[in-house]
Amino acid sequence: MRHGIGQSVRRPDGPAKVNGAFRYAGDLRVPGMLHGRTLRSPHPRARIVRIDTAAARRLPGVAAVVTAADVPGVATYGLIVADQPVFAAAEARYAGEPVAAVAAIDAATARRALAAIEVDYEPLPAGTDPTRVLDPDAPALHPTGNLYREIDIRHGGIWADGPVAVEDTYRVGMQDQAFLAPEAALVIPAADGGVDLMVATQWLHSDREQVAACLGLPEELVRLTLAGVGGAFGGREDITLQIHGALLARSAQAPIRIAYDRVESFLGHPPRPPARMWFRHTATRAGELVSVRARLVFDGGAYTSSSPAVLANAVTHAAGPYRVAHARLHGVAVRTNNPPCGAMRGFGVPQVTIGHEAQMDRLADALGLDPVELRVRNAVRPGDVLPTGQVLAGPLPARELLHLVAARPLPPPPAAGSELSLPGGLPAGADVRRVRRGIGYALGYKNLLFSEGMDDSAMARVRLDLDEDGSPRVRVHSACAEVGQGFVTVAGQIARTELGVEQVVLAPADTSVGSAGSTSASRQTWMSGGAVRGACVAVADRLLARVARAAGLPARVVEMPRHSLRIVAGEIVGAEAGLRIGLADALSHGPVEAEFTFHHRRTTALDAAGQGDPHVAFAAAAHRAVVDVDLDLGLVRVVSMALAQDCGTVLNPLALRGQVEGGTAQGLGLAVMEELVTDGGRVVNPTFHDYLLPTAADVPELDFVAVTEPQPDAPYGVKGVGETPTCTATPAIVAAIRAAVGRDLRSVPVRPRDLVDLSPSGAVGPAPSGADGPAAGGATPR
């Protein structure tokens, strides 16, 4: 089928995007709209003594001012636990927490109105060290306490030890999604007392549920339509400005445009949680992994967001894709007065992959083994039991990935005369004699879809009819949020393949159709792709049955029409029945429509020992990084990246390539440049001037090999592909830097000061304490 699955079909929204005509959420405007803005607390923790909005309300041009007192429904919201206030009321718990919002005739008036709101804060001692907030004498930062979740996985003999041991403590900084289009929405109050939101989000129906609850409205009166989304990467899974905009629209009874600038975007959505992680790996002298112990502290910040699920991912993946008989993997996600943290591409797995891969390199070093060889010897195979007790099913070609990536050609060595390609580029003019080359590897795996017993589903509606010219046309309606990943392309490919009709139209994603679930967890091609496929099959069945009935075919054909009739290239053909009818003729009797809800296989929750069958499936990846490091300046250039990835069946090779290249670049950013830095709870670098992102000068061409073993229980055998390479790119680059400079690196992102003689120990502070942690004194030298 032309433009069906397996082909590099182009994006249907592409032409509008290259012409500047595509409408993103921030581009939406209607006559008479007002401008919404948010007032945020400057304090990491403060009691709110008084809020006086009278002066702001009196300003000419101000149409609405709302605070916690104006929330008619539930006062709080959240993806998992509704503990985040729409506006801080008695206490503000992070610097940047919303306190009030205003709507005014223009943005400048709205800014003046914010300045006119008087808030008396009484600053309180803030808990900003995630390793201290569970201390017995630490103050409770919220009535529900400071622990979001604790997971303790016990597998095999938890005190078992091999003769060769390595242990250390690692830290990973706070990474922002930094999607390019800041948050924006257009919110319109409706005559029926409801509200219509056009918003850039990852999950329309979750937004609707939370907005409706806080507005005190039935869900059917809250209608959302997806506005153009300029990237997401997890950062649009939580509510940001949706409820504020809806409150302002209902208060002012006027359309509200509410949009963040970059600074507010950095403060407004939950980034990837920073982590502190202690690991102890032991092995036999022959290089067989005996035990893995880990203690993880994830800083969830001031409110829950998705911390419990992020932590489950982190702890269950902490040993990596390796066979290990004995494991004790313990983790906590804690509340602090740092910014709330949540979902970002990889969802807890990038942090632990950085840890376990650093450990595997050090174990290889201690054993005198090649790092790739050690990984090959210990890589999991289908049928192995993971530390949760889950039996690894389905394809997971970890060893094959390692062999493939190690066999890729290496780049030429650094050379004099090509200063532009040395670390720092021009005009630093690195001295090639002081540049060291390093090569590093990382293997990792990541769960696909939602875990821990959640009966997650996605719905789609498909209609097959004739267009104005009498040609067959498929109309696909799904609430799946297109955030750039290309679901709109793949949905069309699936519909063409299943129904043999080239013309596919996608209806706007909105809440008038059932939930598609979240665009996250590498789930939409599998889940919503499965829903579109299921709906197409149901449409075909109905049409074929109608044709069979009209042709007077026997009842068994009418009941199971697929066994006798097929849709081929615009025709319905039944060889046995001697039937051949044009699709357009068949549809002249009326359109056919069907809905389908796709469910993945059931998983189970973790029990008290961290045992269960928590994950639907996994995908693996192996990266090799080559770096040059300037020993004098501590500058790093990533020279080349190679990736072998477990991709399942490939539906669109071009889109796959885009996902793995983009995922690799975000991992590169975390390795050497990206970190939201906090000082006493305040983010000190919330701008693109200070938060550095990889550019075209930083990201080398990716040498990519796909392994395409089909996933048996997924539609067409697909696997999600976007997250796994983000998990492995960072540790591969860090390993390469470690190899180049010959020192242990424990902190990510790696900074120049870690590479030149400014902080020779590279220590990252004490290890997370606990029953099986190090006795005292932090990292134990081996």
Added chain:
Amino acid sequence: MTAAGESYQLYVDGFPRAVVGAELGDSLLSVLRDTLGVTSVKDACEQGRCGACSVLLDGRLAASCTVLAADADGARVVTVAGLGAVGLARAVRAMFLAEGAVQCGFCTPGFVVAVTDLLTRRPDADDEEIREALAGNICRCTGYGRILAAIRAVQRERGILPSLEESRARPDGG
């Protein structure tokens, strides 16, 4: 605060546009988007760091967020929408689509302007020069691989790089 009585003119994508009601301190980006409603130019950082707001200002590439609109009085401003549907700009757009250089697309208007400008000035720019020249445009989705592939495809189409068939035919592969 509106600067009463102040007005000036910009030529945006070929059309004269009177700017009335803008503040004197407004950036060109904000005047384009908020005063004139020209949304083909994107706002992502407002610090001149990401290139999403790239335009041609009297023929020179500029980050419109770093230009005072009032300083641009009388200037010709070209956004991606005004680059035209023929020639180099058409080729750049076509190859961005064919090579998968567009995902969320928010950086794309700025990239298309910047790439068109680069290949106008330096049609035979090599890989290093292209990467340095585009280091002011941030893309968070693609990791740049398909954007660079699109640029090479434009250069091939215009005979600056050998076509894929030609490079395969050569024994040294390139």
